[in-house]
């Protein structure tokens with residue numbers, strides 16, 4: 001009990017001396033000028049790539065992407081009219097470049113003539129990191145404007161781990177977008193997890209994942225686990241469901 005009183009007294013003295021210190025301070029004591037944040041020119045319009053972004057798809061070519069099933073081959077999805085459309089015959093595609101932490105912007109369109117239900121309705125996915133052996137993490141793409149499925153498999157979910165905070169889906173036929181802040185997991189030299197992955201997602205400008213700490217990868221079957229990896233490609237999913245394919249445009253990333 002005496003110890004408790006003593007420690008409370010200690011806190012009180014600290015608070016009093018801190019406030020006395022603050023009384024003796026000038027405004028400039030808490031202002032500093034270096035390092036100066038480097039200049040970045042923002043895009044002219046919302047969603048446009050800022051000056052320091054790596055443009056992954058500019059509407060013209062898929063040069064930054066390759067096929068996942070055969071990484072010696074080009075991505076092979078159809079590019080027309082400034083957009084790229086999933087080709088279910090070609091399978092998943094991934095970036096040539098590998099990333100750790102980043103800010104990502106990506107826009108997608110689920111066609112207004114979409115059919116199917118549940119997970120078989122406009123299913124694709126943005127994998128923030130996708131490595132061989134299943135070390136991959138999916139931010140779900142799906143039509144959930146009016147489509148019931150398991151909530152941790154909805155659009156804006158971290159697949160089978162975390163439902164979106166709210167349903168911010170637009171109608172099929174309208175362009176939608178994700179803005180993502182991704183912090184990659186870190187592993188030590190023995191492959192043990194040091195810090196888990198974290199993700200923040202805005203879906204059509206609405207917060208749906210708020211600095212969520214991932215429990216591991218995002219498998220279809222089974223529980224999440226971490227498997228060690230370094231810098232990783234970003235992957236887009238060609239889902240096997242028969243519903244009409246979806247399209248993407250204006251994809252850029254800012255490595256952090």
Ligand code: MG
Nearest residue numbers: 123124125141
């Ligand atoms: Mg998916």
